[in-house]
Amino acid sequence: MSIAPSTAPDRRAGPLQPDRPAQPDPRTGPLHGVLHAALLALYPPVDDLPGLSSTRLDPFLRKVYAETPRTVWGALILCALILHLSPPLTILCPLPMALLPDSWRDRHVDRFCASWFYPFKQAGFLLKTFGGACWGADPQVRARLGQPPLEQD
Amino acid sequence: MSSISYQATGVPLELDADVVVVGSGAGGAAAAAHLVSQGLSVCVVEAGAWRPPESMPSDFYGAMRDLFDDWQSTLTLGPALWPVVQGRCVGGTTVINSAICVRTPEKIIASWGAEHGLDATYYARELEQHQDALETLLHIEEVTPEMGGRHNALAEQGARALDGHDHSMRRYTKGCEGRGRCMLGCSAGRKQSLDRAMLPSVLSAGSVIVDCAPVSRILFEGRRAVGVTGTFTHPLTRTKGIPFTVRARRAVIVAASATHTPALLLRSGLKGKALGHHFRSHPGAGVLGIYDEPVDLHQGATQGWASLAFRDAGYKLETLSLPLQMLAARLPGGGTTLVRRLGQSRHLNHLVLGLNARASGRVRAGPAERPIVSYKLGRDDLERLREGMHLLARIHVAAGARQILPGITGLPAVLPADRIGDILKVPLNPRRFLCILSHLFGGVTLGDDPSRSGADPHGRVWGTEGLVVACASAIPTTLGVNPQHTIMALARMRAQEIADNRDVRAVA
Ligand SMILES: Cc1cc2nc3c(=O)[nH]c(=O)nc-3n(C[C@H](O)[C@H](O)[C@H](O)COP(=O)(O)OP(=O)(O)OC[C@H]3O[C@@H](n4cnc5c(N)ncnc54)[C@H](O)[C@@H]3O)c2cc1C
Ligand code: SF4
Numbered sequence: 001m002s003i004a005p006s007t008a009p010d011r012r013a014g015p016l017q018p019d020r021p022a023q024p025d026p027r028t029g030p031l032h033g034v035l036h037a038a039l040l041a042l043y044p045p046v047d048d049l050p051g052l053s054s055t056r057l058d059p060f061l062r063k064v065y066a067e068t069p070r071t072v073w074g075a076l077i078l079c080a081l082i083l084h085l086s087p088p089l090t091i092l093c094p095l096p097m098a099l100l101p102d103s104w105r106d107r108h109v110d111r112f113c114a115s116w117f118y119p120f121k122q123a124g125f126l127l128k129t130f131g132g133a134c135w136g137a138d139p140q141v142r143a144r145l146g147q148p149p150l151e152q153d
Numbered sequence: 154m155s156s157i158s159y160q161a162t163g164v165p166l167e168l169d170a171d172v173v174v175v176g177s178g179a180g181g182a183a184a185a186a187h188l189v190s191q192g193l194s195v196c197v198v199e200a201g202a203w204r205p206p207e208s209m210p211s212d213f214y215g216a217m218r219d220l221f222d223d224w225q226s227t228l229t230l231g232p233a234l235w236p237v238v239q240g241r242c243v244g245g246t247t248v249i250n251s252a253i254c255v256r257t258p259e260k261i262i263a264s265w266g267a268e269h270g271l272d273a274t275y276y277a278r279e280l281e282q283h284q285d286a287l288e289t290l291l292h293i294e295e296v297t298p299e300m301g302g303r304h305n306a307l308a309e310q311g312a313r314a315l316d317g318h319d320h321s322m323r324r325y326t327k328g329c330e331g332r333g334r335c336m337l338g339c340s341a342g343r344k345q346s347l348d349r350a351m352l353p354s355v356l357s358a359g360s361v362i363v364d365c366a367p368v369s370r371i372l373f374e375g376r377r378a379v380g381v382t383g384t385f386t387h388p389l390t391r392t393k394g395i396p397f398t399v400r401a402r403r404a405v406i407v408a409a410s411a412t413h414t415p416a417l418l419l420r421s422g423l424k425g426k427a428l429g430h431h432f433r434s435h436p437g438a439g440v441l442g443i444y445d446e447p448v449d450l451h452q453g454a455t456q457g458w459a460s461l462a463f464r465d466a467g468y469k470l471e472t473l474s475l476p477l478q479m480l481a482a483r484l485p486g487g488g489t490t491l492v493r494r495l496g497q498s499r500h501l502n503h504l505v506l507g508l509n510a511r512a513s514g515r516v517r518a519g520p521a522e523r524p525i526v527s528y529k530l531g532r533d534d535l536e537r538l539r540e541g542m543h544l545l546a547r548i549h550v551a552a553g554a555r556q557i558l559p560g561i562t563g564l565p566a567v568l569p570a571d572r573i574g575d576i577l578k579v580p581l582n583p584r585r586f587l588c589i590l591s592h593l594f595g596g597v598t599l600g601d602d603p604s605r606s607g608a609d610p611h612g613r614v615w616g617t618e619g620l621v622v623a624c625a626s627a628i629p630t631t632l633g634v635n636p637q638h639t640i641m642a643l644a645r646m647r648a649q650e651i652a653d654n655r656d657v658r659a660v661a
Contacts, residue, residue, distance in 0.1 A: 132481025
């Protein structure tokens with residue numbers, strides 16, 4: 001057997017933590033707010049269940065920005081923009097989501113996610129996936145739903 | 154000499170071995186471990202990173218980042234955009250799968266003979282021998298009621314009421330703690346995924362595993378495959394490191410999955426007529442039930458109950474626990490409606506079916522070394538999908554669920570138990586269903602006719618020498634059952650053929 005010697009270190013000694021940035025990149029750009037607001041609308045507080053607003057959403061989004069490929073981040077922003085601009089098509093109201101009263105906004109996001117229009121349904125699914133990743137990891141939410149806390153990522 | 158990971162700088166890495174194996178999943182790891190047991194030197198080249206149990210991600214987000222292929226962002230191109238889910242790490246998809254062990258059905262092997270020109274007697278004998286050996290090697294455990302938890306027990310209870318319970322689930326686990334997080338990698342180290350159960354034997358035999366090393370091309374001298382090349386890629390930042398080249402003295406085995414193997418062969422300039430064709434799958438769809446008592450999906454084996462009783466109807470039934478974070482995306486609606494439904498999450502149970510679909514799709518080589526998967530279910534498949542989802546709802550009801558969340562666009566988000574028949578009235582439009590493709594087959598299928606298959610009956614890629622496929626891409630049909638056992642056994646057959654020094658040339 002002849003395998004050429006390599007200069008590479010033996011890495012089985014410890015777990016792989018490959019030069020992961022210690023702090024997530026703080027520059028998530030001007031569209032950060034668009035995504036942030038979309039996710040808050042999808043996961044509002046209800047009764048005694050906390051919404052995304054009481055979780056660590058900002059650091060989470062910075063982590064997503066720092067870690068996902070640009071295509072995934074771009075898709076998230078695009079879906080958030082579509083959610084913002086689509087109230088005319090879901091609740092027939094000619095205003096962007098940010099200007100809607102709370103109850104209208106809530107009806108809009110619900111209809112958007114359950115829409116017959118496939119791009120809306122898919123956009124809602126992607127946003128819910130990432131929002132859910134943050135919401136479902138929150139210790140308070142987990143405690144309320146009888147789930148054990150998660151170890152740190 | 155052991156494993157080599159991401160190399161940022163330095164001189165390009167050059168290695169050689171008797172056999173180079175691309176991919177370390179079910180096929181690649183099984184082939185590599187068998188080759189070293191036969192005294193050959195192997196270099197396994199894997200695109201993803203190595204994750205020991207203690208560094209498994211703690212949550213779903215971390216799993217998408219660290220274990221799933223491309224953040225699970227590969228979608229089928231067709232009328233419906235369905236996720237194609239697979240692993241990208243040392244151990245491949247076996248790290249994120251549920252470790253269910255099912256032998257290759259005899260009927261399927263017979264169809265390989267009748268329809269694809271394979272020697273069915275040879276295949277039946279060899280598969281049986283290798284699956285016997287694999288069951289000794291990978292500890293097989295039956296799911297006990299303690300391991301299964303309430304969600305699996307309820308499924309069994311409901312299925313029994315409909316005469317749909319036929320066997321106890323067997324899994325590649327050792328003392329499963331029923332943490333219900335198989336999809337996030339087993340942090341308890343109980344799942345016998347192949348990074349734990351097979352690849353250490355490759356290292357201890359003195360062979361090499363190179364990770365964070367996506368192969369971009371296969372190297373040829375004339376028609377002979379002589380090695381592979383690529384550039385180290387940081388698993389998180391995707392920063393490119395140094396180039397690597399691994400040369401093979403005897404053969405190159407490609408086991409990069411049913412999507413990546415055909416894409417790699419096409420990228421390497423191969424032009425076989427059937428390359429990338431005959432991509433198949435078992436699309437999976439789920440139905441949730443709401444129960445009066447807590448079910449607690451997070452307690453118990455991730456998939457601890459299954460039924461093959463309806464295989465002739467075209468589907469296999471299973472339980473599937475979803476982490477809270479995934480449940481959030483799966484539940485219908487948004488805003489207060491969504492959060493309110495999540496508030497009931499302790500009372501939800503989730504049953505899924507794997508459809509033995511007849512549809513056949515195609516894989517092409519896309520930009521940035523990603524595969525493009527075209528796939529579309531026909532009317533007949535959609536009919537069986539709908540029927541299977543109705544059956545899942547009936548099992549829920551028989552187990553005591555008072556409401557059903559079918560997850561089908563156009564139906565009410567929540568159906569009372571006496572209205573589940575509405576599922577059978579849903580129009581057969583794939584966009585109404587949310588399916589996930591996790592059991593994948595084909596793309597470089599085995600067969601005796603180069604115009605209809607990518608490789609000959611021994612996995613040798615048509616038109617080449619020394620190039621063998623040994624992952625799910627070689628399987629010419631769907632199986633109707635979980636595929637890991639079949640893939641591993643086929644890979645060991647290919648490894649044995651190479652070790653026996655049988656001709657590795659395909660008839661042109
Ligand atoms: C969520 C889930 C649950 C499942 N549960 C079960 C189950 O319980 N039982 C069962 O039998 N089956 C199950 N399966 C299916 C089973 O795990 C797969 O069918 C099987 O692992 C496929 O084996 P493979 O060798 O074809 O590919 P994989 O196991 O996917 O391995 C392919 C490897 O090749 C690597 N690779 C890809 N491209 C390159 C490249 N260019 N260079 C280098 N490396 C590359 C990948 O990173 C990967 O590690 C499940 C699948 C999923 C997604
Ligand atoms: S159910 Fe949990 S303990 Fe059992 S194999 Fe899966 S992840 Fe490991």
